[in-house]
Amino acid sequence: MGLAKKLASQTAIYGVSSILGRTVSFLLVRVYTARFVAAEYGIVTGLFASVSFLNVVFTYGMETTYFRFANRPGTDRRELYDRTLTLLLLSSVVLTLLLMLLARPLTGLLSLPPGNEHYAYWIAAILGLDALAALPFARLRLENKARKFAAIRLANIALNVGLNLFFIVACPDILAGKYLSALQPLVRAIYDPSIGVGYIFISNAAASAFTVLLLGRELTDFRFRLNLEPLRPMFKYAYPIMLMGLAGMVNETLDRILLPRWLPEGFYPGQSSLAAVGVYGACYKLSILMSLVIQAFKYAAEPFFFAQSTDQNSPRTFALVLKWFTLCCAMLFVGVSVNLDIVAQLFLRSPEYLAGLAVVPVLLLANLFLGVYWNLSVWFKLTDKTYYGTYISFGGAVLTIALNFLLIPLLGYMGSALATLACYFMMAALCWWLGERHFPVPYPVARLLIWLLVAVAVVAVSWYVPVAPGWGRYGFHALLTLGFVGLVAAVEGRRLRSI
Numbered sequence: 001m002g003l004a005k006k007l008a009s010q011t012a013i014y015g016v017s018s019i020l021g022r023t024v025s026f027l028l029v030r031v032y033t034a035r036f037v038a039a040e041y042g043i044v045t046g047l048f049a050s051v052s053f054l055n056v057v058f059t060y061g062m063e064t065t066y067f068r069f070a071n072r073p074g075t076d077r078r079e080l081y082d083r084t085l086t087l088l089l090l091s092s093v094v095l096t097l098l099l100m101l102l103a104r105p106l107t108g109l110l111s112l113p114p115g116n117e118h119y120a121y122w123i124a125a126i127l128g129l130d131a132l133a134a135l136p137f138a139r140l141r142l143e144n145k146a147r148k149f150a151a152i153r154l155a156n157i158a159l160n161v162g163l164n165l166f167f168i169v170a171c172p173d174i175l176a177g178k179y180l181s182a183l184q185p186l187v188r189a190i191y192d193p194s195i196g197v198g199y200i201f202i203s204n205a206a207a208s209a210f211t212v213l214l215l216g217r218e219l220t221d222f223r224f225r226l227n228l229e230p231l232r233p234m235f236k237y238a239y240p241i242m243l244m245g246l247a248g249m250v251n252e253t254l255d256r257i258l259l260p261r262w263l264p265e266g267f268y269p270g271q272s273s274l275a276a277v278g279v280y281g282a283c284y285k286l287s288i289l290m291s292l293v294i295q296a297f298k299y300a301a302e303p304f305f306f307a308q309s310t311d312q313n314s315p316r317t318f319a320l321v322l323k324w325f326t327l328c329c330a331m332l333f334v335g336v337s338v339n340l341d342i343v344a345q346l347f348l349r350s351p352e353y354l355a356g357l358a359v360v361p362v363l364l365l366a367n368l369f370l371g372v373y374w375n376l377s378v379w380f381k382l383t384d385k386t387y388y389g390t391y392i393s394f395g396g397a398v399l400t401i402a403l404n405f406l407l408i409p410l411l412g413y414m415g416s417a418l419a420t421l422a423c424y425f426m427m428a429a430l431c432w433w434l435g436e437r438h439f440p441v442p443y444p445v446a447r448l449l450i451w452l453l454v455a456v457a458v459v460a461v462s463w464y465v466p467v468a469p470g471w472g473r474y475g476f477h478a479l480l481t482l483g484f485v486g487l488v489a490a491v492e493g494r495r496l497r498s499i
Contacts (some may be wrong), residue, residue, distance in 0.1 A: 004111060006133050006475055011465045013157055019312070021376045026160075026288065026289075026292075026347075027287065027347070028161060028164055028281060029171060029285045029286075029348070030346065030347050030348075030349055031164065031168055032044065032168075032200070032282070033282055033347070033348050033349045033350050033353050034349035034350065035137070035168055035169070035172075036196070036197055036269070036278075037272075037275070037278075037352075037418065038168045038275035038276075038278030038279050038282075038350075038352050039272055039274045039275040039278060040196065040197050040278070041197070041278035041281060041282060042096050042198055042260070042274035042275060042277035042281065043116075043119070043197055043274070043277070044197050044276060044278075045256050045277050045278060045280070045281025045282075046256055046257060046260070046274075046281075046285075047119055047123055047201070049253035049254075049256040049257055050106070050123065050253075051126060051127060052122055052249055052252060052253045053246070053249040053250075053253055053254075054099070054127055055127060055130060055249075056242060056245035056246050056248075056249050057246070057381035058092060058095055058127050058128070058130070058131035059088070059094065059131050059134045059232050060091070060238060060239070060242040061088070061238035061239065061240075061241030061242040061244075061245060062084055062134070062135065062234075062238055063134055063135065063137075063138045064238075064241050064381065065084075065237050065238040065241065066080065066081075066084055066135060066138050066139075066142070066189050067138065067141075067142060067306050068237060068306060068381070068384075069233075069234055069237070069493055070142055071306045075093075079225070081135070081139060081222060081370075082222045082223045082224070082225045083231055084135055084231070084234070085135045085136075085219075085222050086222075086224050086225050086226055086233065088131060088132065088134065089132060090226075091131075092128045092131040092132050094123065094126070095127070095128065095131075096124045096127065096128030097124075097129035098125035099120065099123070099127065100120065100121055100124045100130075102120070103117035103118075103120035103121060103124075104117050104120075106120045106123075107119060107120055109492075118198065119198065121206050121434070122198070122201035122202060122204075123201065125205045125208070125209075126204050126205045126208050128203065129205070129208035129209055129211070129212055130208050130211075132212055132219070132290060133208070133211050133212055133215055136215040136218035136219055137149060137152075137215070140218070140220055146251055152160060152211060152214045155210065155211070155214060156207045156208070156210065156211045156214075157207070159203075159207045159210050160204055160206075161205065163199075163202070163203035163206055163207070164199070164200060164203045166200055167191065167199035167203065167244055168200070171187050171190075171191040172193065172281070173188055174187045174189070174306075175191070175193070178367055191498060205335070225232075230491055237384065237386060239319070240386040240387045240389060240390040241386050241389065241390075243388040243390045243393070243394070244386065244390045244392075244393040244394075245393075246393075247393030247394045247396060247397040248395035248396075248397075250396075250401070251393070251396045251397055251400045251424070251427075252370075252420075253422065254397075254400060254401065254404070255280075255400070255404055255413075255416035255417075255419065255420060256277055256280065256281055256284070256409065256416075257414075258401075258404050258405075258409060259273070259276065259277050259280060259404075259413060259416055260273035260274055260276070260277050261273075261407055262404065262405060262408040262409060263276055263409070263412060263413075264409055267412050268355070268412065271352075275352075276412065276413060278353075279353050279355055279356040279413070280356055280359065280416065281351065281415035282348055282353045282356070282394050283353065283356040283357060283359050283360055283363075283413075284335070284347075284359070284363060285347070285364075286340070286343060286344070286347065286357075286360045287359075287360050287363035287364045287366075287367055288367075289332065289336055289364070290329060290333065290336075290364050290367035290368055290371070291367050291370075293328070293329060293332060293371070294367065294370065294371040294374065296327075297325060297371070298374060301321070301375075305378045305381070305382070306381075306382070315439075315440065315441040315442060316442065318375070318378060318441050318443075319441050319442045319443050319444065320381060321375065322372065322375045322376070322443055322448075322482070323443075323444055323447075323448065325371065325372075326368070326371075326448045326451070327448075327451060327488055327492060328450070329368045329371055330368070330452060330455045330484075330485065330488075331455075331488060332364075332366055333361075333364045333365060333455055333459070334455050334458050334480075334481055334484045334485075335485075336360070336364055336461060337360065337361040337459040337462070337463075338458065338459055338462040338477045338480050338481050339474075339477050339478070339481060340357060340360055340361070340447050341473070341474075341477075342474065344357055346421070347412070356413055356487075358414060359413055359414055359416075359417035361459050361463075362414070362417040362418060362420075362421050363417050363420060363421070365452075366417070366421040366423075366424045366425075367422070367424070367426035368419040368452075369425045369427070369428045370424045370427075370428075372428045373392075373424060373427045373428040373431050376431040376432050376435055376443075377389055377431055378436070378439075379431075379434075379435040379438055379439030379441065380431075380434075380435075380439075382439065383439055385438065388434055388438075389431075391425070392430050392431055392434075394486060395426070395427070395430065396423040396424070396426060396427045397423075399419070399422060399423050399426060400419055400420070400423045403415070403418070403419035403422055403423070404416055404419045407419055432445065441442070451488070454484070454487070455484065458480050458481075458483070458484050461480060462476075462477055463473065
């Protein structure tokens with residue numbers, strides 16, 4: 001069980017940056033929903049959906065590929081790092097310039113009014129800087145420098161949050177004379193109210209540039225090696241991962257791009273399509289609590305899985321990891337979904353955003369299945385059959401597009417949420433079925449499905465059993481949450497104590 005303890009320890013350290021840090025960033029939703037109307041926040045939602053999609057193109061699977069090839073016997077890790085970083089450096093510059101040249105078509109694709117090309121320039125800068133930092137971060141993970149990784153991530157988030165609060169809260173308030181009126185001349189010199197939501201992107205770009213500076217040692221400590229011949233095997237391994245990533249981003253973000261195009265005019269009375277995207281995007285943020293856990297786990301587990309690939313007991317280890325990962329996520333799903341009225345009051349500051357709360361449990365469950373899929377996908381990464389991941393992801397992308405096309409006109413953004421859930425469930429189920437034939441692992445599938453059904457039942461009770469608003473309702477929801485956690489502890493506690 002020492003390996004499991006090591007993985008848990010690494011996950012905890014990475015969690016400082018990806019959960020604790022991003023939770024602080026997540027608090028900005030409270031600021032955005034208080035300062036911007038839904039239509040303005042819809043711009044942010046649509047553009048950051050594009051960032052997630054394009055980020056896959058900018059890194060084209062090289063992080064996972066670097067891990068795989070760095071763990072092969074006889075590999076010169078230093079030379080591998082030099083060649084890979086040289087390639088990413090050149091491609092980041094080319095893609096950033098190309099994106100800036102295509103600024104007008106990009107903003108038109110997202111249904112933004114003409115004259116907003118500057119948004120695309122900031123997005124291009126963010127993507128280029130983040131791609132440049134990707135391999136140095138991967139190197140830190142490979143070398144088990146989790147504390148340095150976490151410290152740099154936290155510094156990025158602290159600067160991003162600080163700049164957001166300065167430009168979106170402090171500057172407007174100072175100009176309005178609410179406090180620090182003596183600073184008004186300085187604020188007028190550096191702050192332009194017409195930029196509005198653009199300061200969200202400016203803050204993000206500044207934080208990304210600061211991150212590159214903090215990774216200076218990893219970025220300058222390499223030799224420029226432009227020789228593509230040794231990289232050909234890596235390209236062969238990486239391109240299915242890139243295609244899989246693109247398909248994955250279709251599944252994860254395309255709904256926020258398609259929603260304003262396929263939502264019938266007047267579907268939500270008194271609300272534009274862009275405003276509906278803003279409502280959906282704000283509520284989607286609440287489901288990201290599950291994604292934060294998955295991301296922290298992924299940072300630690302990816303190098304861990306590759307390192308354990310030659311161990312004869314690795315299938316049992318992988319099964320154990322999936323079991324406890326799923327149980328922890330199930331408890332998070334119940335905790336957030338059952339107590340959503342409290343969570344919403346904390347983060348969604350304008351009543352117009354509360355109309356979309358029903359999508360949150362659906363999206364939380366969808367992200368849970370995405371985490372399960374990511375665990376199960378270890379089999380095709382370890383057997384160098386990454387093309388299976390491409391097939392699965394593209395199948396999910398086709399299902400996502402088809403269900404969004406069918407359900408958005410009927411159910412609005414709830415249709416997008418249900419499409420996401422169906423997609424991730426299908427991907428997890430298909431990945432498990434294929435894995436049983438190529439890399440058998442004794443996953444306790446039936447047991448985990450029972451736990452998930454129990455979790456869904458608890459959430460359904462909290463939503464559909466009528467309880468008067470107030471402390472009685474809060475107490476009932478707290479009792480349901482603690483009851484589920486207690487049930488998991490009573491049934492699975494003995495095994496957990498032995499670990």
